[in-house]
Amino acid sequence: MSQYTVAALYHFTRFEAPEQLRDHLQGVCDGAGVKGSLLLAGEGINGTIAGTRQGIDTALTAIRNLPGCANFEHKESLASAMPFNRMKVRLKKEIVTMGQPQVDPTASVGNYVTPQDWNDLITQDDVVVIDTRNDYEVAIGTFENAIDPHTASFREFPAWWEENKDRFHNKRVAMFCTGGIRCEKSTNYLLGEGVSDVYHLKGGILKYLEQVPADQSQWNGECFVFDARVSVGHGLKEGPYHLCYACRRPISDDDLIRLEYEKGVSCHQCITEFDEPRRERFRERQKQVLLSEMRGEHHIGPRNS
Numbered sequence: 001m002s003q004y005t006v007a008a009l010y011h012f013t014r015f016e017a018p019e020q021l022r023d024h025l026q027g028v029c030d031g032a033g034v035k036g037s038l039l040l041a042g043e044g045i046n047g048t049i050a051g052t053r054q055g056i057d058t059a060l061t062a063i064r065n066l067p068g069c070a071n072f073e074h075k076e077s078l079a080s081a082m083p084f085n086r087m088k089v090r091l092k093k094e095i096v097t098m099g100q101p102q103v104d105p106t107a108s109v110g111n112y113v114t115p116q117d118w119n120d121l122i123t124q125d126d127v128v129v130i131d132t133r134n135d136y137e138v139a140i141g142t143f144e145n146a147i148d149p150h151t152a153s154f155r156e157f158p159a160w161w162e163e164n165k166d167r168f169h170n171k172r173v174a175m176f177c178t179g180g181i182r183c184e185k186s187t188n189y190l191l192g193e194g195v196s197d198v199y200h201l202k203g204g205i206l207k208y209l210e211q212v213p214a215d216q217s218q219w220n221g222e223c224f225v226f227d228a229r230v231s232v233g234h235g236l237k238e239g240p241y242h243l244c245y246a247c248r249r250p251i252s253d254d255d256l257i258r259l260e261y262e263k264g265v266s267c268h269q270c271i272t273e274f275d276e277p278r279r280e281r282f283r284e285r286q287k288q289v290l291l292s293e294m295r296g297e298h299h300i301g302p303r304n305s
Helices: 019-031 053-064 115-122 154-168 181-192 204-211 276-294
Strands: 004-012 035-041 044-051 074-079 087-091 111-113 127-131 141-143 172-176 198-201 219-221
Touching: 004 053, 004 181, 019 035, 019 053, 019 087, 044 053, 074 204, 111 115, 115 127, 115 172, 115 198, 115 204, 127 141, 154 181, 172 181, 172 204, 181 198, 198 204, 204 219
Parallel strands: 035 087, 111 198, 127 172, 172 198
Antiparallel strands: 004 044, 004 074, 035 044, 141 219
16 A cells, blocks of 8 residues: 655745755655655755645645745655655755746746646647657657657757747647746747647646546556656556666666666666766665665665755
8 A cells, every 4th residue: 555645746836045955845844754856946846745734734834824825736656655855945946947047937828728628729730739848757658749959958858949930820729848947938838939839748747647547548658756656557556666876867677687787886778878987886875775775774875856
């Protein structure tokens, strides 16, 4: 039986002094036994946390008491084991990095589409569907006929749009991401670029997988999540993927038997990305993890938060 509640959340609001909120949130989460990661910036808050039902409720109450957060929404799922190793509240310039200072989701965003109405929208001939997530996320699951921009980070999306926008002339644009936060920025960005008919999936893929039955779904594969569960499927059930602790990308059971795979050191996706001195450091880290396990202790890395 699942023991932990996982809460994914974001909220765009104006924090005049986010650095003054960090220690308070860290203290509340630590005291409630909650682990995970929260990002604070002048534009709001973003993160995923896990804990007991009581612990998560305590943390969510503290977040609702932040300026402008009284009505923020979050998404919940369950995990059979604690999916994070520690709790960290960090300060960032952006709660999701797009690198476009003019983008302001509090001013305007695209039209929200509920999970129940999403299928009808994305199957219409005049609609183009764009996945705004990173390439390694798209690789394990996406919506039927969705366009993959093949971006390694969200910061690359504006350049991709500029290079490809003529392909979508006279089309309505529907975008989606894991929980909805990227689409808040990407739809505002497109509105600023003069695209009038812009839509995004309310609550993101997670809300869709929670509410839309598998036999009615336009979703193929699994949804990558940034914690130890690695992926979830319909009903937000934990998926079959593992994590390469060198590059933080998802890997399948078949990938574990590939020659490029070395636990904690490399996989077929990152075998050429790190030099040998870096891989030696990964090996030493993995050695310390194994020694800790043999002693019945918990090692802080490879970390999931």
